[in-house]
Amino acid sequence: MEQTEAGIVNADEYRKMYEAESGFWWFVAKGRLVERLVRRWFPEGGNFLDIGCGTGANLKRARSITGGNWFGLDESAKAVGFCSESGHGLLLRAEAERLPFAADSLDGVLALDLLEHLGDDFAAADEIIRVLKPGGRVIVTAPAYQTLFGSHDEALGHFRRYSIEQVERLFDELELIRSGHFFGVHLPLMAPVRMWQRFFGKGGATISYRWPRSVNAVMLTAARLELKLLDRNPLPFGTTIFLVAEKGR
Numbered sequence: 001m002e003q004t005e006a007g008i009v010n011a012d013e014y015r016k017m018y019e020a021e022s023g024f025w026w027f028v029a030k031g032r033l034v035e036r037l038v039r040r041w042f043p044e045g046g047n048f049l050d051i052g053c054g055t056g057a058n059l060k061r062a063r064s065i066t067g068g069n070w071f072g073l074d075e076s077a078k079a080v081g082f083c084s085e086s087g088h089g090l091l092l093r094a095e096a097e098r099l100p101f102a103a104d105s106l107d108g109v110l111a112l113d114l115l116e117h118l119g120d121d122f123a124a125a126d127e128i129i130r131v132l133k134p135g136g137r138v139i140v141t142a143p144a145y146q147t148l149f150g151s152h153d154e155a156l157g158h159f160r161r162y163s164i165e166q167v168e169r170l171f172d173e174l175e176l177i178r179s180g181h182f183f184g185v186h187l188p189l190m191a192p193v194r195m196w197q198r199f200f201g202k203g204g205a206t207i208s209y210r211w212p213r214s215v216n217a218v219m220l221t222a223a224r225l226e227l228k229l230l231d232r233n234p235l236p237f238g239t240t241i242f243l244v245a246e247k248g249r
Helices: 012-020 024-043 057-066 078-085 123-131 151-155 164-169 185-202 215-231
Strands: 047-051 068-073 091-093 106-112 134-145 175-184 240-246
Touching: 012 078, 024 057, 024 215, 024 240, 047 057, 047 123, 057 068, 057 106, 057 151, 068 078, 078 091, 078 240, 106 123, 123 134, 123 164, 164 175, 164 240, 185 215
Parallel strands: 047 068, 047 106, 068 091, 106 134
Antiparallel strands: 134 240, 175 240
């Protein structure tokens, strides 16, 4: 797979995501998930890092909840440019496998849909563990089920999809707080499409975020209901994996 820009293969996908984040159901629901996890598991104040900050939407959400000093880091110049346009300061262009931070220096790290973009995800996980303070926490999200790997993943520059066990193994030096699935509502729609692509052709290399308004509204409502279950009984399946873990004190 030839990558024309670090992270996302087709740099136009950054623009498409930037324009879709405020309305497309998946981005809206994912943002609510991030807000819920940050509000519950990150302290107020302190020093935080969003690795693979992309267009900056989650960086903005998290900073509004915790305050403190937030750094955005991405290997892609395009991503850093979008974050800069959105008014985010403290932006760094660097590799996740070589973080420009001292050991034991950060109170929290976001690694949201990051690991699947990296050839060496273990190196990135080791770096996250290194820079966290004792008691510091990481919030991770990643796409689930390698059997669903398809043209969408290729357009986004993914190397792989994950199982929960694989993500937990990456951070097994940390104390696991919780892990689970999200977007269970997405799985019945996504699985048949990916299976069709696998057997009858890969489909296009770009992604459409233009769904009928009625369908978009139904999916968003279902995802919001799923969010309400998250603290008690998260679904045992879903197209996204999340993990929260803490560095021992």
